[in-house]
Amino acid sequence: MLLSRLELTGFKSFPERTVLEFNGGITGVVGPNGCGKSNILDSIRWVLGEQRTSVLRSAKMEEVIFSGTKTLKPTGMAEVNLIIKNNRGVLPIEYDNIVITRRLFRSGESEYYLNKNRCRLKDIMELFFDTGMGPHAYSVIQQGMIDSILSDKTEDRRSLFEEAA
Amino acid sequence: MLLSRLELTGFKSFPERTVLEFNGGITGVVGPNGCGKSNILDSIRWVLGEQRTSVLRSAKMEEVIFSGTKTLKPTGMAEVNLIIKNNRGVLPIEYDNIVITRRLFRSGESEYYLNKNRCRLKDIMELFFDTGMGPHAYSVIQQGMIDSILSDKTEDRRSLFEEAA
Amino acid sequence: AEQRFLKTFDAIEKNYQNVFSKLFENGEAHVELEDPSLPLESPIRILARPGGKKLLSVAQLSGGERALTAISLLFAIYLVKPSPFCILDEVDAPLDDINLVRFLQLIKGFAKDTQFIVITHNKLTMEASDILYGVTMENPGVSKVVSVRFGGGNGDGDNN
Amino acid sequence: AEQRFLKTFDAIEKNYQNVFSKLFENGEAHVELEDPSLPLESPIRILARPGGKKLLSVAQLSGGERALTAISLLFAIYLVKPSPFCILDEVDAPLDDINLVRFLQLIKGFAKDTQFIVITHNKLTMEASDILYGVTMENPGVSKVVSVRFGGGNGDGDNN
Ligand SMILES: Nc1ncnc2c1ncn2[C@@H]1O[C@H](COP(=O)(O)OP(=O)(O)OP(=O)(O)O)[C@@H](O)[C@H]1O
Ligand SMILES: Nc1ncnc2c1ncn2[C@@H]1O[C@H](COP(=O)(O)OP(=O)(O)OP(=O)(O)O)[C@@H](O)[C@H]1O
Ligand SMILES: [Mg+2]
Numbered sequence: 227m228l229l230s231r232l233e234l235t236g237f238k239s240f241p242e243r244t245v246l247e248f249n250g251g252i253t254g255v256v257g258p259n260g261c262g263k264s265n266i267l268d269s270i271r272w273v274l275g276e277q278r279t280s281v282l283r284s285a286k287m288e289e290v291i292f293s294g295t296k297t298l299k300p301t302g303m304a305e306v307n308l309i310i311k312n313n314r315g316v317l318p319i320e321y322d323n324i325v326i327t328r329r330l331f332r333s334g335e336s337e338y339y340l341n342k343n344r345c346r347l348k349d350i351m352e353l354f355f356d357t358g359m360g361p362h363a364y365s366v367i368q369q370g371m372i373d374s375i376l377s378d379k380t381e382d383r384r385s386l387f388e389e390a391a
Numbered sequence: 392m393l394l395s396r397l398e399l400t401g402f403k404s405f406p407e408r409t410v411l412e413f414n415g416g417i418t419g420v421v422g423p424n425g426c427g428k429s430n431i432l433d434s435i436r437w438v439l440g441e442q443r444t445s446v447l448r449s450a451k452m453e454e455v456i457f458s459g460t461k462t463l464k465p466t467g468m469a470e471v472n473l474i475i476k477n478n479r480g481v482l483p484i485e486y487d488n489i490v491i492t493r494r495l496f497r498s499g500e501s502e503y504y505l506n507k508n509r510c511r512l513k514d515i516m517e518l519f520f521d522t523g524m525g526p527h528a529y530s531v532i533q534q535g536m537i538d539s540i541l542s543d544k545t546e547d548r549r550s551l552f553e554e555a556a
Numbered sequence: 557a558e559q560r561f562l563k564t565f566d567a568i569e570k571n572y573q574n575v576f577s578k579l580f581e582n583g584e585a586h587v588e589l590e591d592p593s594l595p596l597e598s599p600i601r602i603l604a605r606p607g608g609k610k611l612l613s614v615a616q617l618s619g620g621e622r623a624l625t626a627i628s629l630l631f632a633i634y635l636v637k638p639s640p641f642c643i644l645d646e647v648d649a650p651l652d653d654i655n656l657v658r659f660l661q662l663i664k665g666f667a668k669d670t671q672f673i674v675i676t677h678n679k680l681t682m683e684a685s686d687i688l689y690g691v692t693m694e695n696p697g698v699s700k701v702v703s704v705r706f707g708g709g710n711g712d713g714d715n716n
Numbered sequence: 717a718e719q720r721f722l723k724t725f726d727a728i729e730k731n732y733q734n735v736f737s738k739l740f741e742n743g744e745a746h747v748e749l750e751d752p753s754l755p756l757e758s759p760i761r762i763l764a765r766p767g768g769k770k771l772l773s774v775a776q777l778s779g780g781e782r783a784l785t786a787i788s789l790l791f792a793i794y795l796v797k798p799s800p801f802c803i804l805d806e807v808d809a810p811l812d813d814i815n816l817v818r819f820l821q822l823i824k825g826f827a828k829d830t831q832f833i834v835i836t837h838n839k840l841t842m843e844a845s846d847i848l849y850g851v852t853m854e855n856p857g858v859s860k861v862v863s864v865r866f867g868g869g870n871g872d873g874d875n876n
């Protein structure tokens with residue numbers, strides 16, 4: 227399974243449609259403080275079904291929608307598309323390419339799509355169950371997570387082990 | 392008030408007497424991971440009276456005593472001396488130079504000295520009361536403290552304000 | 557469920573020592589259940605000893621040593637249950653140059669089977685990347701992505 | 717006690733805006749009591765808006781923005797109640813080059829009245845230092861300090 231392409235529209239600091247293509251190797255993401263790098267990571271967690279707003283550095287889910295600048299109005303919706311190559315048949319689905327789409331409207335309504343077919347959040351999460359890629363993935367290490375893994379005060383270390391088991 | 396000299400003996404990773412001289416400007420401390428830089432910071436907090444072992448990254452106070460290596464035996468005591476120039480009369484004491492000494496023995500016994508005269512921990516802490524230099528100093532920013540200052544979960548932000556008031 | 561957890565736990569423990577010693581020469585690391593009789597509830601303890609040093613608590617380790625101790629554990633878990641991709645956000649920040657190089661070698665080893673996305677401010681990490689995306693905010697509050705390539709050609713943004 | 721706290725609080729608030737805008741061009745920052753009627757108990761809220769951006773919660777700020785937001789608050793407090801010395805342990809780690817330079821300028825401004833000890837892995841910070849101590853561990857587990865000077869002479873250890 228390979229992340230092939232990521233598209234963000236109206237997600238956090240990305241008001242306009244932004245596309246990132248990935249290959250199989252090491253992709254570096256660089257830029258000054260506050261330019262949007264960690265927001266890209268958030269978008270990947272979000273499209274894979276993350277529901278914990280704190281993990282997305284937000285108090286409510288509406289905060290992932292582009293909230294405007296001095297010159298741009300807030301958008302009414304956030305949409306992220308993730309295209310995955312199912313090149314080793316890891317995912318329990320017959321397609322070679324899988325497109326996962328998540329949308330959130332300011333009204334609070336959400337929409338989810340698998341290969342452009344409307345589905346439930348549950349369907350997306352079940353797709354990745356047991357691949358280590360779910361929203362509780364141990365494969366996404368955010369700024370500050372090192373300390374929570376080592377801390378005796380949080381449950382993070384234990385959940386890593388439970389995810390893997 | 393100026394930190395003039397710091398001497399560590401048997402403190403954490405400094406088994407042998409180590410001396411650092413400071414001038415009034417910016418002193419940089421550099422070196423590879425794990426070489427002892429933050430331990431130097433710990434020694435300054437400790438000699439100024441820090442009693443919270445967690446702030447010193449320890450479970451019990453005995454852990455600040457050099458615990459030995461494959462080739463060196465643990466020491467029986469940790470001692471830190473801090474020499475301060477009282478050049479602006481900030482400290483309520485008549486000397487130009489003040490030497491603060493703290494010792495901890497493996498037995499658990501502690502000794503404190505002000506200018507080589509035995510005193511109580513309380514005397515050292517009272518000396519720095521109201522100078523911002525006490526063990527609760529907001530003037531010592533440890534690795535990881537940025538997050539605790541911004542976190543709503545800890546009391547750190549409030550204690551900064553209370554220290555200053 | 558208990559059996560499966562214990563089986564996974566043991567596999568992670570075996571790998572932990574291997575990965576840790578790639579980052580810490582002559583180092584030693586273990587994970588253990590504080591209460592082996594309650595595997596599904598017991599806290600998990602980490603024991604980590606950098607090379608040449610004595611075993612002390614994880615709290616006494618330095619900032620960089622802690623980062624590598626946690627990174628080793630994560631990679632030990634990937635060996636047991638490979639993740640198709642792995643996203644790292646500035647995990648290299650507390651590392652000195654020598655540890656950074658070891659960390660990058662570790663990543664390159666894993667990169668044969670795992671796709672990495674690495675967010676970084678570090679030039680060595682940028683050089684280790686196959687492709688590089690630069691994110692900018694020329695228009696305040698509006699992020700924009702440009703791709704940056706090495707070895708001539710597309711020199712948008714940084715010339716790193 | 718309440719009066720004294722409020723007096724200090726207001727002074728810090730005034731300084732916060734000043735220091736913050738030295739690090740964030742056109743930025744704006746405030747501290748406020750969530751419950752002004754209970755100054756000695758109320759949680760303290762931070763509001764920080766980097767230049768050109770809209771005001772969002774502190775949680776939504778980036779790693780580097782958070783570091784500078786906290787550093788600004790600390791320095792605002794030093795202005796109200798100067799500390800004779802200030803020890804910073806790798807606070808520059810999450811900063812990009814541009815912010816690092818601004819941070820170092822801020823420090824130099826304060827260094828006239830405050831003595832700084834700065835632990836760092838960063839070359840720009842090293843260059844801003846008047847004296848430099850190198851800490852090494854040639855003998856595993858045993859720390860040793862050497863002084864390193866710039867501009868020729870004592871080139872022990874690093875040649876930075
Ligand atoms: N809903 C939103 N609408 C508009 N902007 C947002 C929204 N949520 C977050 N932001 C902006 O995104 C910025 C943070 O971006 P991000 O965390 O990706 O930075 P970064 O590139 O990771 O920086 P660093 O290197 O400092 O970690 C903040 O300045 C914030 O203003
Ligand atoms: N009581 C002790 N006796 C001997 N060694 C100790 C003791 N306490 C801590 N240490 C050692 O000190 C080391 C950590 O030192 P320190 O935290 O100062 O590193 P550092 O230079 O700040 O590194 P980094 O750049 O990674 O933050 C640990 O490796 C630990 O082994
Ligand atoms: Mg970030």
Ligand SMILES: [Mg+2]
Pocket residue numbers: 428429430534618619620805
């Ligand atoms: Mg350190």
